Each structure stands twice: as C-alpha cells, then as structure tokens.
Amino acid sequence: MDIKSGHSSPVMTDSPPISNSILTIRQNRLPYSSSAAAATALSQNNNLFLTVPRKKTGILDDVKSSGWLDAMKSSSPPPAIVNKDNISSDATDMSYREWTLKYPSALTTFEKIMSFAKGKRIALFLDYDGTLSPIVEEPDCAYMSSAMRAAVQNVAKYFPTAIISGRSRDKVYEFVGLSELYYAGSHGMDIMSPAGESLNHEHLSRTVSVNEQGKDVNLFQPASEFLPMIDKVLCSLVESTKGIDGVKVEDNKFCISVHYRNVEEKNWTLVAQRVDYVIRTYPNLRLTHGRKVLEIRPVIDWDKGKAVTFLLESLGLNNCDDVLPIYVGDDRTDEDAFKVLRDGPNHGYGVLVSAVPKDSNAVYSLRDPSEVMEFLKSLVTWKRSLE
Numbered sequence: 140m141d142i143k144s145g146h147s148s149p150v151m152t153d154s155p156p157i158s159n160s161i162l163t164i165r166q167n168r169l170p171y172s173s174s175a176a177a178a179t180a181l182s183q184n185n186n187l188f189l190t191v192p193r194k195k196t197g198i199l200d201d202v203k204s205s206g207w208l209d210a211m212k213s214s215s216p217p218p219a220i221v222n223k224d225n226i227s228s229d230a231t232d233m234s235y236r237e238w239t240l241k242y243p244s245a246l247t248t249f250e251k252i253m254s255f256a257k258g259k260r261i262a263l264f265l266d267y268d269g270t271l272s273p274i275v276e277e278p279d280c281a282y283m284s285s286a287m288r289a290a291v292q293n294v295a296k297y298f299p300t301a302i303i304s305g306r307s308r309d310k311v312y313e314f315v316g317l318s319e320l321y322y323a324g325s326h327g328m329d330i331m332s333p334a335g336e337s338l339n340h341e342h343l344s345r346t347v348s349v350n351e352q353g354k355d356v357n358l359f360q361p362a363s364e365f366l367p368m369i370d371k372v373l374c375s376l377v378e379s380t381k382g383i384d385g386v387k388v389e390d391n392k393f394c395i396s397v398h399y400r401n402v403e404e405k406n407w408t409l410v411a412q413r414v415d416y417v418i419r420t421y422p423n424l425r426l427t428h429g430r431k432v433l434e435i436r437p438v439i440d441w442d443k444g445k446a447v448t449f450l451l452e453s454l455g456l457n458n459c460d461d462v463l464p465i466y467v468g469d470d471r472t473d474e475d476a477f478k479v480l481r482d483g484p485n486h487g488y489g490v491l492v493s494a495v496p497k498d499s500n501a502v503y504s505l506r507d508p509s510e511v512m513e514f515l516k517s518l519v520t521w522k523r524s525l526e
C-alpha cells in the first residue's frame with residue numbers, strides 16, 4: 140500500500156508490491172454522506188484521514204472489475220497438500236524448501252538472528268489468528284492452547300510484547316487473557332497498555348480506561364470518530380447478508396469482518412455484491428481481503444505498521460540502534476508491519492507464518508503456530524543463557 144500526497148489531502152493508491160496482497164479501493168466518487176462529517180472531524184484532529192476518489196459503476200461490474208472475486212478465491216490457500224499417509228508430497232515439499240531459501244525459517248536460522256540481536260533490546264509483536272491460534276472454521280472458537288499462552292507469558296517476562304490483531308481488542312484479550320501485554324485490536328486502531336504502563340505519544344491524544352481487573356489502562360483510538368458510522372454499517376451488513384447460508388458478520392469495534400469461509404463458493408459473488416451494496420454509500424470506508432474474510436474499516440492512514448511504530452514510540456524504543464523489533468504474523472494485513480520493519484528507521488524482522496510459499500515483506504518464515512511457539516521458547520532460552 141502506498142500513501143501518496145494529492146493536492147490537498149493524502150490519497151491512498153493501490154499498488155501492492157506483493158502478489159495477492161490486494162487492497163481493493165472502489166473507484167466511485169459518491170455524494171457526501173453523513174460519514175464524511177466524521178471523517179472531516181478526524182482529519183482536522185490529527186490528519187489521519189485519507190480521501191478516496193470514486194467513479195460510479197454498476198455493483199456487479201464493481202465487484203468483478205475490482206478483483207474482489209479473484210482475491211476471495213485466492214485468500215487463505217489450503218494447507219500443504221498431503222497424501223494418504225499424511226506426508227507432504229515431494230513437489231509441495233520441494234517448492235516450500237525453495238521458498239525458504241528466500242524466507243529462511245526463523246528456527247533454523249535462530250542463531251543467526253540472535254547474533255544480530257546481541258546487545259539489543261528485543262520488542263515483540265504478535266498477530267493472533269493463524270499465528271498464536273490455528274485457523275479454524277468458526278471465528279468464535281479460535282482458542283489459543285494453554286501451552287501457547289504459557290509461551291507468550293514467558294516471553295513477555297523478558298521482552299515488551301504486544302498482540303496486534305484485526306479482531307476487537309476485547310475479543311483478542313478474552314482469547315489471550317494475559318494482562319501484562321500491550322494489545323492493539325481493530326488492526327491497530329484500538330491500542331491498550333498494560334495496567335501501570337503509559338502510552339506516551341507527543342502528538343496524539345489518548346484516554347484512560349479500566350481493564351477487567353478494575354485497573355487503569357491507557358487507550359489510544361485514532362478512529363473513534365467513526366464508531367457511530369461503523370455501528371450503522373454493521374447493522375446493515377448483518378441485515379443484507381442474513382439470507383446467505385454460512386456467512387458471518389463479526390463486530391471488531393472499529394472494523395467489521397464478513398466471513399465467507401463457511402459459504403458455498405457458488406454464493407461468494409452474492410456475498411461480495413451485498414457487501415459492496417452496503418459500503419458503496421460510505422466513501423470513508425475501505426475494504427481489505429483477509430483469510431476467507433472481507434474486512435471493512437475506516438479510510439484513515441492507520442494500519443498494523445503504524446501501530447507498531449506508535450508502540451515503539453510509546454515504549455521509548457523508536458529510532459534506537461540497540462532495539463530489535465520482531466513481528467510475527469500470517470495475514471495480508473501483517474504485511475504493513477513487515478514493511479515498516481524492513482524499510483523504516485525502526486529496523487527489525489518480519490516473520491511470516493505460512494505453510495505455503497507466498498511473497499512477503501517479511502524476512503524470515505515459520506510454518507505454523509506450533510513453530511511460532513518453538514520460536515518464542517527459543518527466545519526465552521536464549522535470553523536466559525545471557526543471564
């Protein structure tokens with residue numbers, strides 16, 4: 140995703156460097172709607188709002204020409220093909236091995252990574268779905284194992300650790316259940332510090348709230364002005380998709396997920412059309428493609444990459460030569476964070492979790508959540524060996 144400056148305001152353009160990393164922005168310029176007011180307010184507050192010019196076309200044309208269906212079909216590739224003895228086919232193994240030449244395993248190259256980490260403070264950023272928990276059919280059942288929870292808890296004793304998820308912050312907190320972590324829900328649009336820690340950022344406002352234990356925590360919510368609009372869109376999406384078998388609309392607070400994993404493929408066009416029909420009247424919303432999910436969120440200049448930078452600044456760890464941020468994630472939305480660590484001043488490593496070869500801005504790879512757990516344990520062992 141590129142953010143380019145237009146004449147009067149930044150314009151988001153769709154030029155992903157990665158195949159299938161599709162950020163669809165529909166090209167309709169629509170009449171000013173009530174949502175524009177919220178966006179204008181936000182724009183005046185902190186310049187995060189992006190305008191997206193649109194050109195009006197038919198709904199089906201839009202769905203087809205913007206590549207929604209292609210993106211839907213290619214999202215969340217199936218796990219590596221296995222034969223009846225549950226052994227990966229030679230061809231699959233070979234292409235995965237070739238791919239790891241470009242994105243080496245963070246486990247097999249662990250020593251090398253740690254040689255870069257020597258004398259540095261590691262800051263750890265972890266995606267949730269597909270990274271700490273396996274992808275399952277029912278989004279409400281994406282539980283994390285207790286072994287994984289213990290691994291995250293241990294690693295957080297040694298390194299500042301944040302969970303960065305597309306889910307609502309409350310939901311991801313409910314799954315992880317560790318109060319000592321930083322949480323960034325709604326793709327980074329809802330950031331919470333652990334109790335007793337502050338979110339210090341010189342330019343942007345923050346609010347104080349209480350956590351589940353009644354303790355004060357700091358919140359940073361750059362899209363709060365959009366909440367009334369998001370609530371309205373959520374209701375419309377639930378209403379407009381309710382006749383489609385298997386569809387699930389998930390409330391992620393500052394964004395909305397429309398899941399089609401359990402919808403018959405012949406009905407995916409219908410899902411896309413219904414979603415398009417609802418969101419086309421909201422020029423301040425954009426759509427991204429996740430793993431068998433359409434994700435709808437406000438058009439603000441904020442993503443997981445921005446959240447990582449914000450957290451590093453809040454922790455006083457930005458632009459420091461002696462800091463090594465590591466971000467582990469499996470999703471297209473994690474690419475924004477990989478890119479920030481690869482290209483930005485807070486140089487660090489993205490680790491892509493994938494069982495199939497795909498292009499990425501990450502540097503290293505891990506096959507699945509069980510390898511993520513091994514990696515977290517190795518970090519702890521390494522840190523203890525230095526004591």
Ligand SMILES: O=P(O)(O)OC[C@H]1O[C@H](O[C@H]2O[C@H](CO)[C@@H](O)[C@H](O)[C@H]2O)[C@H](O)[C@@H](O)[C@@H]1O
Pocket residue numbers: 266267268269273274275276277278279281303304305306389391396398400429430431432434470472
């Ligand atoms: O940023 P993440 O923590 O990776 O969240 C991204 C989306 O994850 C969830 O959906 C995905 O996982 C589900 C459970 O395994 C799966 O059923 C679904 O098909 C996946 O897309 C979550 O439900 C979404 O709201 C998040 O946007």
